[in-house]
Amino acid sequence: MDFHHLQYWQQRAQALTIENRLFINGRYQPAAEGGTFAVEDPAGQRELTQVARAGDADIELAVSAARAAFERGDWSRAAPSRRKAVLLALAEQIELHAETLALLETLDTGKPIRHSLRDDIPGAARCLRWYAEAIDKVYGEIAPTGADALALIEREPVGVVGAITPWNFPLLLACWKLGPALATGNSVVLKPSEKSPLSAIYLGRLAQQAGLPDGVLNIVSGFGHDAGKALALHHDVDALTFTGSTQVAKQLMVYAGESNMKRVWLEAGGKSANIIFADCPDIDKAAQAAAAGIFYNQGQVCIAGTRLLVEESIQQTFLQALRKHAAAFTPGNPLDPDTQMGTLIDRGHSAKVAGFIDNGIEQGQRCFLTGAAAARTTPTLARPC
Numbered sequence: 001m002d003f004h005h006l007q008y009w010q011q012r013a014q015a016l017t018i019e020n021r022l023f024i025n026g027r028y029q030p031a032a033e034g035g036t037f038a039v040e041d042p043a044g045q046r047e048l049t050q051v052a053r054a055g056d057a058d059i060e061l062a063v064s065a066a067r068a069a070f071e072r073g074d075w076s077r078a079a080p081s082r083r084k085a086v087l088l089a090l091a092e093q094i095e096l097h098a099e100t101l102a103l104l105e106t107l108d109t110g111k112p113i114r115h116s117l118r119d120d121i122p123g124a125a126r127c128l129r130w131y132a133e134a135i136d137k138v139y140g141e142i143a144p145t146g147a148d149a150l151a152l153i154e155r156e157p158v159g160v161v162g163a164i165t166p167w168n169f170p171l172l173l174a175c176w177k178l179g180p181a182l183a184t185g186n187s188v189v190l191k192p193s194e195k196s197p198l199s200a201i202y203l204g205r206l207a208q209q210a211g212l213p214d215g216v217l218n219i220v221s222g223f224g225h226d227a228g229k230a231l232a233l234h235h236d237v238d239a240l241t242f243t244g245s246t247q248v249a250k251q252l253m254v255y256a257g258e259s260n261m262k263r264v265w266l267e268a269g270g271k272s273a274n275i276i277f278a279d280c281p282d283i284d285k286a287a288q289a290a291a292a293g294i295f296y297n298q299g300q301v302c303i304a305g306t307r308l309l310v311e312e313s314i315q316q317t318f319l320q321a322l323r324k325h326a327a328a329f330t331p332g333n334p335l336d337p338d339t340q341m342g343t344l345i346d347r348g349h350s351a352k353v354a355g356f357i358d359n360g361i362e363q364g365q366r367c368f369l370t371g372a373a374a375a376r377t378t379p380t381l382a383r384p385c
Contacts, residue, residue: 003114003337010335012103020051022058022221023204025065026214032057037194037223042110042343043334051197054222059189059230062218066160066187067236069215076157076185080136087132087183089210091125094171097206098122101171101199106334108196109167110343111297113335124175131179138184157185158263159238162231164224164252165200166244167193167345168300174200177241182216189218189237191228193244195345197221224248232256239263243302273307278314287321295329298344299353323368 020036021028035053040046054062070076075083094101101124102116111120143151163177170192181188192200200219207217220227228248232240232255239262242252246268256262274290276283293305310318332339344350361367 001118003117006333006336009103009106009113009337012099013107013335016100016103016107018049018104018198019201019205020049020198020221021201022052022054022062023201023217023219024058024062025069025218026208028204031055031222032061039108039194039196039198040346041107042346043107048107048198051194051201051221054191054220054227056226056230058220058222059227059234062189062220063160063162063231063234063236065215065218066189069213070157070159070187072213072215074213075182075187075216078185083183083185084132084135086211087128087135087179090207090212091128091132093206093210094121094125094128094175094203097202098125101202104198104202105170105196106342108170108198109345110334112332112337112339112342114337114339115297115342120169120172124171127172127175127179131183135183155184159186160236161186161188162234162237162240162262163188163190164228164231164240164242164244165190165192166302167195168297168302170196171199171203173243174203177243178217181241182212186239187216187218189220189231191220191222191231194221194223228252229255233259235260237262239265241265243267245269267302270302271307272303272305273309274305276308276310276314276318278311280314283314283318284321287318288325290322291325291329295326295341298341300345300349326368 019028020039021030031052031054033055035055036050037053038047039049039051041048098117098121101121102113105111105116105120106113138155140155141153143153145151161177161181163174163181165173165177174190174192178188178190190200201221204217204219220231222228231237232252237260240252240256242249242265249266249268252266253264256264272293274286274293276286276290280286290305290308296304308322329341331341331343334342344353357367
């Protein structure tokens with residue numbers, strides 16, 4: 001894989017045209033009330049564009065388009081071979097536009113371009129391919145009955161699916177939700193995080209080029225407290241899928257119950273641990289994996305290894321190795337292919353992380369590596385500590 005060089009990506013960024021409108025019923029359009037919000041580059045501390053801010057009227061349009069497409073049946077009742085071909089074509093479009101999508105991810109989130117191009121974009125395409133191949137392998141069942149009866153269990157699409165995705169892996173997690181929903185014939189209204197909506201918005205164009213019928217995929221950028229809430233409360237949304245904080249997940253369950261008792265799938269926060277025993281055959285390798293587990297994507301991963309449980313007899317040896325590997329995660333320009341650690345998503349999250357460090361020190365913990373100097377020059381940079 002060719003990761004190019006810093007100047008290459010800087011030139012591409014300067015020439016990049018960013019789509020910033022809602023994608024509803026097969027076309028891009030501004031928000032009904034004309035609202036917008038700023039999307040910023042956390043590394044450059046600059047505004048990338050003003051993105052359309054969806055309100056209640058836009059959610060209504062998007063859900064109506066999704067419902068009409070579902071009832072029309074050119075996707076929900078399409079032959080499995082047809083849906084498979086379109087999803088495979090969409091995966092191919094993602095790969096053909098990999099550099100543009102990777103650039104959007106890096107500009108939008110501050111993650112290293114190497115990671116966007118190596119992990120996020122190929123992962124999104126692989127996900128769609130997996131579900132495309134699964135389409136014609138999802139069967140119904142015949143339930144056991146008496147000799148005078150036959151009970152068939154058929155699997156049918158749910159209808160309209162509302163999908164709300166987080167900011168840390170924008171395109172990848174969007175495809176994690178789109179893959180199963182589209183493969184089984186549903187229509188989708190996707191609301192990406194307001195902090196990183198650009199790659200998801202771009203996906204609308206690729207879906208058209210892949211042959212997805214109008215209205216089957218609708219993409220609405222906006223904030224959780226208005227656009228996300230309206231989507232979760234809508235009576236014509238049959239299912240809701242969300243990845244994000246536990247607090248918001250709980251609220252979405254309330255909205256689902258207050259509306260039409262829609263089905264809900266939630267992936268909320270967690271606290272993951274690495275366990276290192278004294279009989280570990282390669283402590284250095286374990287330390288390297290532990291460092292990657294917590295510092296990959298600047299630590300902004302729901303399954304990041306945020307705890308270490310180390311057997312006391314090897315504690316000092318392990319910590320020494322961990323410090324060595326952690327030091328390799330030096331923050332740098334996300335557009336530089338040699339950068340292994342980019343920036344945090346925004347100033348607010350950077351302050352939150354700094355608060356975690358301060359709280360640990362106040363409780364008697366030791367800070368082995370500090371990003372204080374980097375944070376003074378770029379507030380969204382944080383060296384592993």
